[in-house]
Amino acid sequence: MTVSLVEDVRSDRHREAVSRAVEAMQSDLSAAWTLDEIAGSVSFSSFYFHRIFRETTTLPPARFLAALRMAEAKRLLLHSRLTVAAISGKVGYTSVGTFTTQFGRLVGMPPQRLRRLARSVAGRLVRSAPMVLLGLSAAPAAEAAQWTLGGAAGPAGLPAGDYRVLALEEGWPVTAALVDQVPDSYRTGVVTAGLQSHRWTAPPDPQALHRPCPIDPPVLTAEPLRLAAAACP
Secondary structure, eight states, X not given: OOHHHXXXXXXXXXXXXXXXXXXXXXXXXXXXXXXXXXXXXXXXXXXXXXXXXXXXXXXXXXXXXXXXXXXXXXXXXXXXOOXXXXXXHHTTOSXXXXXXXHHHHHHSSOHHHHHHHHHHTTTOBOOSTTEEEEESXXXXXXXTSOEEEOOSBOOTTOOSEEEEEEEEOTTSBHHHHHTXXXXXXXXXXXXXXXXXXXXXXXXXXXXXXXXXXXXXXXXXXXXXXXXXXXXXX
């Protein structure tokens, strides 16, 4: 077996293990998961698992778990009448204050404001094919940075570089992708795009993106939801 093939097999094994670990965390977001417990769910040592998890998802396990919890909180804010306190408990927080602070930091607005925004646009459908949303940084750590709508003309001042992209599929509610994360409702990925004189020299190609999978960190910031809502009256 060649070195390249061995590396491919190892990479596939790592992706499968990380996917199973993510599914384990999602199965009980209220649990007080430790690194040892997450690694143990896929029979890896904590040290080795932490490394392969970060290499595979770009985030350490604790950060990914926090993202899963906030993504579920967004869904509950839209689809339930639970109080913020009740939601915080369902996603693993013993302190409502800590949950609210973390939610505001990662999503960009307080829980009640996100609830109003999501419910106000719940019936709006994506009418472009597809609607492309660009994060101004491909790094998940900078996810709260501004996003913009893509198009033939690049936004003024946007530099060339790597961008996290969401391509929302026509005919789906905007909340399907941006709150519920329905796999068929959008594609995602990181693309390298060039810009010259405020026009794309290499426009993001939605066909180069992929359907979301368990190892893709959820998009938490409310900015894409606000942009999509404004574009889908």
